[in-house]
Each structure stands twice: as structure tokens, then as C-alpha cells.
Amino acid sequence: MMRLEAKKMVATGDYTAAYGALLCDVDVVAAYPITPQTIIVEEFSNFVNNGITDAEFIMVESEHSAMSACIAAQASGARTFTATSSQGLALMHEMLFVASALRLPIVMPVVNRTLAAPIGIWCEHNDSMPQRDAGWIQMSCEDNQEVLDMIIMAYKIGERKDVLLPVMPCLDAFILSHTVEPVDAPSSDEVADFIGKYDPVATLDPNNPMAIGTFSPPEYIQELRYQTHVAMENAKKAIRETTKDFARKFGRDYYGLIEEYRCDDADVVLATVGTVTGTAREVVDELREKGKKVGLIKLRFYRPFPAEEIKKIAENVSAIGVYDRAISYGVGGPLFIETRNALYGLDLPVLNFLAGLGGRDVVKGDIEKMYEILLKAKKEKPEKEIYWIGTRGVSI
């Protein structure tokens, strides 16, 4: 590929994701269009057509085929990339499990979009979160800079020999995918130096034939499941180390699996995901000015889940809230379920706030409401665990 100098770009989240893949010198991209992801693979096709990279660009018939093509390419030793959203991710579901079980560190940004029915195109996390058990490292970005940095880190983390798992960086539909922000892009040399060459453990090679993913009796599968489980556990260490290395090299620190904001002396904290975090930071500052001791946890990773980090913070606060943009019907938001699981045994209220489903805006007032409920929960036992913020026909 052509050498790319470091530059400051003004770019959408989708362009940034494509540029991230370019910087990482991916070998194969398999693509199928779906709003609001389309621009990612389309921009990458421009890089190919303009001769900036010599990557192979494969146009396929569906997302299921896109993931299948990536799996085969990665298994033959290539570094691969694709992107999807919503229905496309749901259609890919079957192949996601194959990618992780074959230990192929494919990187695939998912632009979070609501999953039908009814059909919508706006932001909701009910596309990526149901992929929880597929064995993919899954994280959410707050802004376009994080999209770029996370794609670079995704290859570094996923390709580590103690991890070897595919990675799914998520970005909120339109709020990031189609919104222009300034982004600092490092040079391709710096990125190459940081992530190194993809050095697969085993590759499909006609000169040294082997079979992968073949029919396996019960004598083998359980150990493979265990190994993938250990790999996901190892990913925590890999993420912590990689964000540190990244900060040293590029000057931007993402603090491992979560980022704490004004949590040190906080009475109550709210854990948020995705772009809502940016709004929540402002609310925290405003409430702090009014003397309310509130803090914020930016939940970056869903898999592996930062249980230890959250528990450490929860030990020093009197109530914790979790914001979710998806719902596991009848139980609560996926992040809430995980958080409560992580905090099992601790005696403090863990509350769930659902807002912004189907792409509805989450505004400062919504987040103020969440903190208000948390501060109240500090004083008296809350009546319920799950709060539907800004929902017609539902009183809080």
C-alpha cells in the first residue's frame, strides 16, 4: 500500500472506520451494503480503486457471504476487514461463531442500528448485543477519534497469540457514522510499527494441507470451548496493556476496559455506553457544580466485560446506575444484567435506565433524571430496578 502521512482529518465515523482499515494495511475486504454502514466499505472500495491500497475488495451477495469470505481469507493468512449493521449483523450471526471458534482475528466495525421489526435505521444496540455469546470482543466508541484508534487497537488485541479472537468495534448509527468530527490520524508507518504484521498460528496452505472446522465428535469440542473462554479472559489483560501502549505511542489514553470520570469521591455513579457518554460528561460537570457528588463510568467493552473494574468502583459508592440502549425483554438492559452479575454480593442499589431505543435522542434532561433517581436511591430503597426514561405511557 501507499505510505500515508499523519494528518488531521475532518471525517464521518464511517470514513474514519474505512481509513482505520486502510492504515492497518488489511489484505481482504468483503462487503455488502447496509445503511448506515455502507459508506465504510464504499470508502474502502475507493481506496482500492484509487490504487492507495492493493487489498482485495470482494463484493458479495449478503452479509452472511461477507463474513464467510472474511473467514476463508483470514484462515489463509490474510488480515481481513468488513463492516455491517442491524439486519446484516443478524444475518451474519451463524458465521460469527465460526470466526471466533477458528480463532480468526477479523475486525468488523458494527454501526449500531435498530433491528426489525418495525424497520428503522436509527441507533439502538439491539443488533450487536445479542451477539454476546459469539466469542467476539465487542466494544463501543464515544467519538470518531475512538473509532479510528479502536480499529488500530482491535488488530493489535485480536492478533495477540494469547487472544486470537475477532473484534467488533461498535459506533452509534448517524450520531457517529454520518457526523463529521476532527480526527487525528497517525501515519501508516506508525500504525505498522504499532500493530506489526499478522502472524497467524496456522494457515491454509496448499503445500502443507490441513483441514479446519471439520466435523468434531464430543471428544474435542469441550476443550475448544474452554480455550476460547480463556482467550476471552486473556483479552482483558491484552486490552489493558494495549491501551497503555497506545497512549505511550500516540498520546491518547483509553484506560483499558472502562474509563472513569469523576468517580473518585462520587456518591453515585452512572455507567453509560456509546455516544451518550459525551452528553453524560457534561451533565456530571453541571451536577458537580451544584455540589452533587456524581460520577460516570464509560463502559467501553461488553465482551470481555469489565467486572473487576466496575466492582472496584461500586465498593465505594452508594448506588450505581446502568444506561442501556437495548432491552432483553422481561429482564432488563444487557449491560445492566452484566453489571448486576459483576456486583453480586455487594449491598447497593443497581438500577437500569433505558432510553434512546429506536434512535430516540437522549438529551441532558434524560441523564439528569437518571442521576436524580440514583441520588434518591442513595437515601431510600428504590421501588423498582428498571426505569424507562422518556417513554410514553410509562411513569417513572
Added chain:
Amino acid sequence: MEIEGEHHPLDEYLRADRIPHIWCPGCGLGTVLNGFLHALEETDIDLKNLAIVSGIGCTGRIAGYINVDSYHTTHGRAIPFATGLKLANPKLKVVVISGDGDLFAIGGNHFIHAARRNIDMTVICVNNYNYGMTGGQLGPTTPLESKTTTTPYGNIEHPFNLCHVAHASGAVYVARWTALHARRMKDSIKEALNKKGFSFVEIIASCPTTYGRRNKMPTGLDTMKYYKEKSVIKHGIEPEKADIEIGGEIIVGKFVDIEKPTFNEEVEKLIRRFHK
């Protein structure tokens, strides 16, 4: 037909609250919708007994605009959904209206098998040569050498000839028109609606915004002029001889009209065999 004031003669067929539609100026979809509704008007189909199913894409929006039972399915799955409707309620008239990307890329498998089984339904495919709604990428019908966002130096993939696919898969009625052939298109849709078995009408339609602008037909009118210049009516021609090439003839007409027992008839036959 007289148009008075703000009332359109086809208003009763439309969900007025959904209008204006989303289609770009110069798009062929309005003509197709119009042709379909006029065809419908000329049949004896009871609107209460009609279901329209569509998939994803610009054409997929048609189901939402027509005021009958309709379903906007997931990408590529209009035909399996329609199959379920027809098998559960054989008296229902089932129509699928969707685009070339939806019916022949992600949903291609369903098309060939519904045609093979001769499920009694009408499939209308609006072929605009590209994935219009997502911004104009290469699709399964993009003619060789055409420019799309993902093939800026020209397409190198051989496209489907949809009528050939339909015929080879077993469709009992196959016709192709362009959006220019408004009346003939309407007549074919009417015939297809009245036909028993798997009937297929392909309508080649302009997409100035994402396809035309990249292929020297920047307006809907340019595309219409192109259709006028290139279209040749050849009824009864073997569909395999009606490939579409950029700059070449666009062969239109009714290509196939045969009789064959439908899937439902075969089911009934089977049931009768065991209930003697």
C-alpha cells in the same frame, strides 16, 4: 380518467398519510406503482383478498404505500413470506413487489425455488441496475462496464438476465418492460395478476440519482430517451436471448406464458389421493 381538484383517481388504493413517497425525481418507481394500481383496477381482484409483500430497498417501500394488507419484510425475504401467506391461505392473491438487489442477490435463492415450485404468486421486480437505496453500489443486474460507487472503472461481473433466471427456474409467465412502456407494463401486470402459478414481470426503471448520473443518464428523462432508442419488442423470444448490455438493445415483451400445475394444486392432489 378525469383528475379533479386534489383527488387522484387512484387515491382509494393508497395510504394517503404515507404520501409523498420517498422516491427521487425522475425515478421509475412512481410509474410502476401507477401501472400496478391501474392493472389492479382492471382485474376482479377483491382488495380485501389481496396481500402485497416487499423486501428492502426503494422498491420495497411500495408495500407501505398501497392500502391493502401489506408487509415490508427483511432484506431478501419477501418471497418466503409471501409463500407462507399463500400456503396458509390459498384463497389469497399474493403479490411480491421488490427490487433487483433484494430479489436476486440476498434473496436470489428464494426466487428460484418459489418459481421451481410454481407457487401461485405474482412477482414484480423493478430493476434499476444497482443498489439504489444504499447509494448506488454494484448489484447482480449491473450491466458489464457500468459505473457504480464500488466499480468506478466499470463493472467486470456478468449480470443476471432476470427473465432468463425466471424462465429457467420454472415461472409460467415471464414479461419484461421498461418504465417507458407504461401501458404495456400495465397490461402485462394485469395478465400476470390473472395468471395461475408463478408469474414474473421485470420492469427496467430509471435511477438517475445513483445509477444514471454515473452512466451518462443524469436525469430520468435521459433514461427514458435511452429506453425509447434501445427498446425492441420481441414477444415470445427465448429469454436467454434477451441479455442486457450497456448500449445494446433492450429486448422487451412477453416471453413466456405456459400452463403448469401450481404447488397448491399438487398439495390438493396429494391430499385427495389419501382421502379416497
